[in-house]
Amino acid sequence: MYFPPFTSSLLIAARCLALTSLLGGVVACGNAEKPKAVSPAEVENPVKESDLTTVVITADAEKRLGIKTVAITTDNVQATREVGGEIQAVPGQAVTIVAPVQGTLRGGASLTAGQRVRQGQTLYSLVPLPPERDLLTLDQGITQARTQLQVAQARLQRAEELLADRAGSVRARDDARADVALAQRALADARARQGAMNGNTNGGQALPIKAPLSGVVQRVSVAPGSVVTANTVLVELAALNKVWVRVPLFVGDLHRVGKDQSVTVRPLNGGATRQARAVEAHLLSASAGTGTPGAGAADVFYELDNTDEAFRPGERVAVDVTLSSGNSATGGTATTAALTIPAAALLYDASGGQWVYVRTKPLQYTRQRVEVQRAVGNQVVVSRGVQAGAEVVTDGAAELFGTEFGGSH
Structure with a gap:
C-alpha cells in the first residue's frame, strides 16, 4: 500500500513516541526503591557495659561501706616466666604391685583411683592356684579320690565284720581305718583345690597383698574375684609427701635460672589471687638433652613439699619461674615495669x-x-583493663559489688 511522504513521517514519529514511553516505564521500574529488610529482633534502648557497671552512692553510704582507694602505679617487679608444668611422682616413691603367684583375688572391692592407703594395709588376698598342668586334672583327681574313699570304707566295713565273727584281726581293722582317713584327706584336698579355682579358700591359706608405702592409689588394674597369673599388675601406688615439678624452659633462659632461686606453682584453675605454693627447692636438673629434640626446650625439675597432698601426679600446673639478670658480674634478679594493684581490689x-x-x-x-x-x-600484675593513675577500690570493693547486684542493704 502506498503512503504519502508526510504520512510515513507521522507513523515513524508515533512509533518512536510509543517506544520512548515503553523504555521510560522500564527505567522507572528499575529505579523503584527496594523494601527495607525487617530485622528479626530489635533491642530498645541499648546500654553499654560501662553504663551498666556504674554505681553512684551517697557520702553517708561511702562512709558506712568504709571505701578506700589507691592509685594504680607502674612498679618494677621481678621478671618471671610463666610456663606450664607437670606434677610427677618422685622416682622410687611410685610402686607397682604385682601378683607373686598364680591365684584368685579376694578383697579390694573398695579400691579406687585417688584413694589414700597406709603402709601395711591389706589391699588384696590372693588364693594360690595349683600349676596349670594340675588344673587340667582337677575333676579327675576328685573322682579318683572319691573312688579311693569308697574302696577304703568298704574294706573297713569288711574288716569290722570279720572281726565281729572272730575271723579277722584288730590290726587289719586299724589298717583299714587308717586307709579311710587318708582317702578322706585326699578327697578334701582335691575339693579345696577346686574351690580355690572358684575363689573359695575353704579354710585354706591366702596370701595377703599389702601396701609397701603410704600414698595414693594411682591405678587399679584388676577386679576382685579375677584369676591372675604371676607378675600380673594389680595396683599402682604413689607417695605424695614430696613430688617433682617438670618445667620445660627455653634453652636461652637456662643461664638465667639460679640454683638458689625458687619457683611458684599454682593450679591452673586457681587464679592469680589463690594462695600459691612457693617451692623452696634446689634445681634438680637442667639439661638441654632432657628436652624434645628440635624443640629448643629443656626440662627443669623442682621438688615440692606436698605433705597436704594438694597436687597429684599428672596434674598440669602454672609455674612462675624467677629469672635473674643473666650477668654473672652483677648478679641479682631481673626486673620489669608493670601495672600493679592490691590483691584486695x-x-x-x-x-x-x-x-x-x-x-x-x-x-x-x-x-x-x-x-x-x-x-x-600482695600485689597482682594487670596486663590490661586499667591505666596508671586510676584509683581502684581496695577496702569496700566487695560491698560495692553486693550493692550493685542487690546483695547489700
Whole structure:
C-alpha cells in the first residue's frame, strides 16, 4: 500500500513516541526503591557495659561501706616466666604391685583411683592356684579320690565284720581305718583345690597383698574375684609427701635460672589471687638433652613439699619461674615495669571474670573488667583493663559489688 511522504513521517514519529514511553516505564521500574529488610529482633534502648557497671552512692553510704582507694602505679617487679608444668611422682616413691603367684583375688572391692592407703594395709588376698598342668586334672583327681574313699570304707566295713565273727584281726581293722582317713584327706584336698579355682579358700591359706608405702592409689588394674597369673599388675601406688615439678624452659633462659632461686606453682584453675605454693627447692636438673629434640626446650625439675597432698601426679600446673639478670658480674634478679594493684581490689564474678571498681567521679564507681597476669606478693600484675593513675577500690570493693547486684542493704 502506498503512503504519502508526510504520512510515513507521522507513523515513524508515533512509533518512536510509543517506544520512548515503553523504555521510560522500564527505567522507572528499575529505579523503584527496594523494601527495607525487617530485622528479626530489635533491642530498645541499648546500654553499654560501662553504663551498666556504674554505681553512684551517697557520702553517708561511702562512709558506712568504709571505701578506700589507691592509685594504680607502674612498679618494677621481678621478671618471671610463666610456663606450664607437670606434677610427677618422685622416682622410687611410685610402686607397682604385682601378683607373686598364680591365684584368685579376694578383697579390694573398695579400691579406687585417688584413694589414700597406709603402709601395711591389706589391699588384696590372693588364693594360690595349683600349676596349670594340675588344673587340667582337677575333676579327675576328685573322682579318683572319691573312688579311693569308697574302696577304703568298704574294706573297713569288711574288716569290722570279720572281726565281729572272730575271723579277722584288730590290726587289719586299724589298717583299714587308717586307709579311710587318708582317702578322706585326699578327697578334701582335691575339693579345696577346686574351690580355690572358684575363689573359695575353704579354710585354706591366702596370701595377703599389702601396701609397701603410704600414698595414693594411682591405678587399679584388676577386679576382685579375677584369676591372675604371676607378675600380673594389680595396683599402682604413689607417695605424695614430696613430688617433682617438670618445667620445660627455653634453652636461652637456662643461664638465667639460679640454683638458689625458687619457683611458684599454682593450679591452673586457681587464679592469680589463690594462695600459691612457693617451692623452696634446689634445681634438680637442667639439661638441654632432657628436652624434645628440635624443640629448643629443656626440662627443669623442682621438688615440692606436698605433705597436704594438694597436687597429684599428672596434674598440669602454672609455674612462675624467677629469672635473674643473666650477668654473672652483677648478679641479682631481673626486673620489669608493670601495672600493679592490691590483691584486695580484685573481684570475681560467677563466670570467673576479673573486675575492679574505679573511682571515676566523686561518689561514683565504675566496675571495669581487667586481665591479671600473675601475683607478686600482695600485689597482682594487670596486663590490661586499667591505666596508671586510676584509683581502684581496695577496702569496700566487695560491698560495692553486693550493692550493685542487690546483695547489700
